[in-house]
Amino acid sequence: xxxxxxxxxxxxxxxxxxxxxxxxxxxDGAPKILLINPPPFQKVEPYYDTPEYPRTAIxxxxxxxxxxxxxxxxxxxxxxxxxxxxxxxxxxxxxxxxVGFTAFTNEVKQAAxxxxxxKAYDDSVVTVIGGVxxxxxxxxxxxxxxxxxxxxVGEGEETFYELxxxxxxxxxxxxxxxxxxxxDGQYTFGGTRTPVADQNTLPYPAWDLFWPASEYILQTxxxxxxxxxxxxxxxxxxxRPRTPDNVxxxxxxxxxxxxxxxxLFGDEIFTIKRDRVMEICDGLIERGFSKRVEWWCQTHxxxxxxxxxxKMRASNCRLVGLGIESGEEDTLKLMGKGTSLENIFEAVRVxxxxxxxxxxxxxxxxxxxxxxxxxxxxxxxAKLNPxxxxxxxxxxxxxxxxxxxxxxxEGGYRLISEDWNDYNKQFGDSLEFVNLPRKTLxxxxxxxxxxxxxxxxxxxxxxxxxWRYRSExxxxxxxxxxRTTKNLSVFVPFRANTAGPES
Numbered sequence: 084x085x086x087x088x089x090x091x092x093x094x095x096x097x098x099x100x101x102x103x104x105x106x107x108x109x110x111d112g113a114p115k116i117l118l119i120n121p122p123p124f125q126k127v128e129p130y131y132d133t134p135e136y137p138r139t140a141i142x143x144x145x146x147x148x149x150x151x152x153x154x155x156x157x158x159x160x161x162x163x164x165x166x167x168x169x170x171x172x173x174x175x176x177x178x179x180x181x182v183g184f185t186a187f188t189n190e191v192k193q194a195a196x197x198x199x200x201x202k203a204y205d206d207s208v209v210t211v212i213g214g215v216x217x218x219x220x221x222x223x224x225x226x227x228x229x230x231x232x233x234x235x236v237g238e239g240e241e242t243f244y245e246l247x248x249x250x251x252x253x254x255x256x257x258x259x260x261x262x263x264x265x266x267d268g269q270y271t272f273g274g275t276r277t278p279v280a281d282q283n284t285l286p287y288p289a290w291d292l293f294w295p296a297s298e299y300i301l302q303t304x305x306x307x308x309x310x311x312x313x314x315x316x317x318x319x320x321x322x323r324p325r326t327p328d329n330v331x332x333x334x335x336x337x338x339x340x341x342x343x344x345x346x347l348f349g350d351e352i353f354t355i356k357r358d359r360v361m362e363i364c365d366g367l368i369e370r371g372f373s374k375r376v377e378w379w380c381q382t383h384x385x386x387x388x389x390x391x392x393x394k395m396r397a398s399n400c401r402l403v404g405l406g407i408e409s410g411e412e413d414t415l416k417l418m419g420k421g422t423s424l425e426n427i428f429e430a431v432r433v434x435x436x437x438x439x440x441x442x443x444x445x446x447x448x449x450x451x452x453x454x455x456x457x458x459x460x461x462x463x464x465a466k467l468n469p470x471x472x473x474x475x476x477x478x479x480x481x482x483x484x485x486x487x488x489x490x491x492x493e494g495g496y497r498l499i500s501e502d503w504n505d506y507n508k509q510f511g512d513s514l515e516f517v518n519l520p521r522k523t524l525x526x527x528x529x530x531x532x533x534x535x536x537x538x539x540x541x542x543x544x545x546x547x548x549x550w551r552y553r554s555e556x557x558x559x560x561x562x563x564x565x566r567t568t569k570n571l572s573v574f575v576p577f578r579a580n581t582a583g584p585e586s
Contacts, residue, residue, distance in 0.1 A: 115154045117179035121193040122160035136298040137162045140185040142288030147240040150286040157292045171200050185214040188506045198230035213239045215317045219482030225265035234263045238278050282325040287333050295341040300349040303330045307351035310419040315482030322355050327362040338375050346378040353380035364398035373399040384430035392437035404442040410463025414449045431467050443469035448477030450494030461531040465538040472535040474528045475508030
């Protein structure tokens with residue numbers, strides 16, 4: 084599962100490099116691989132733009148390639164507070180043969196810009212883009228961003244490995260499952276790759292290639308059985324879990340090596356396999372891990388019960404995210420989430436009885452949304468009184484049913500931006516309704532946050548919430564004044580931070 088190395092002090096003066104390797108560790112003539120999480124264009128959401136956790140996607144790819152004896156390096160620009168200019172200095176120092184990027188939809192232009200800079204410096208470097216965006220729109224992405232030589236559709240471990248091995252054989256690459264490209268007006272795709280069924284066969288993510296973090300996102304399963312209209316479900320409908328022993332083994336390594344404050348289980352629905360979660364919780368308690376770290380997760384309202392919630396709390400779970408989405412019964416039936424108001428009320432009752440704090444996710448802008456229906460969702464949220472409410476505005480992410488509806492002009496939707504940077508639930512500008520302007524939705528969104536706290540007389544919690552999300556709040560107000568988040572760099576510039584996060 085990779086070498087454990089002695090770590091430098093917890094100051095990110097520079098991004099970490101691959102640790103020193105024993106002689107003969109790397110294959111003779113093996114290419115040098117660099118995996119990059121690109122920097123944001125500007126700091127808008129601190130949790131995502133300047134995170135305290137390294138990117139799980141590139142950690143997994145790095146772990147897999149290192150297990151194949153390749154020379155792997157990582158550059159997590161968001162985690163390391165590195166901008167494009169300083170990032171290029173690191174690229175020149177490493178001198179990679181292949182560079183792989185990961186990107187969600189609202190990050191793909193950032194990755195493309197970094198790839199453009201690399202190609203301008205050395206066109207011989209092979210650039211690869213992976214992640215949910217290119218998986219949803221492979222041909223469009225490759226044509227739109229010629230900075231990338233290849234794209235990876237679906238899970239990246241096996242595909243990226245085969246791409247590297249076959250990179251000098253165009254015929255083989257054209258038939259390599261999961262690999263796509265666009266050149267000379269011709270799109271090539273090697274076909275769909277079957278996802279890794281046994282997740283235990285994958286090496287642990289190469290967390291030791293990153294600086295120590297205060298939080299780690301551990302993926303204990305991939306896939307989700309539901310078919311929500313607003314989600315493209317990149318992991319597939321079949322849930323592929325890791326065994327409890329495998330998960331606990333990674334937790335032990337992370338705790339012993341990095342001593343983080345918290346762990347987020349990044350599964351789409353963490354409690355979908357109830358017995359497995361009970362066993363993980365028991366392991367956390369029996370091995371003493373629950374006294375060393377707190378954890379949180381997201382789950383579905385139909386997969387939580389009182390016994391499980393109490394066990395989670397006993398193992399030091401501090402927060403559970405519940406995808407509630409809407410306060411309208413008919414909307415819940417149509418969105419493919421498999422929930423009802425009754426399910427939601429029962430899940431919330433369980434959370435409160437178990438004294439397990441919960442965060443609720445709501446999406447304003449459901450199909451045929453009106454001012455009245457949006458307000459009913461806000462009022463429903465106030466009635467539920469979650470410890471932390473989250474109100475997003477619908478985004479037509481590529482590959483989703485909502486995106487198809489928007490393209491057809493259904494659901495009352497009107498697309499107002501095709502800029503991928505605007506595909507953000509909190510601060511984006513991707514769509515509105517024919518009879519419901521974007522600014523009206525944004526006002527309801529802002530008031531929704533206030534109402535949950537004020538309606539329930541939680542004034543101290545409101546003050547803490549405002550302070551914690553002051554940067555995001557400023558962004559919302561800035562937008563409501565008619566500005567755009569693209570101009571925020573004037574006020575909150577994103578610069579290279581070579582003195583570490585405490586500076």
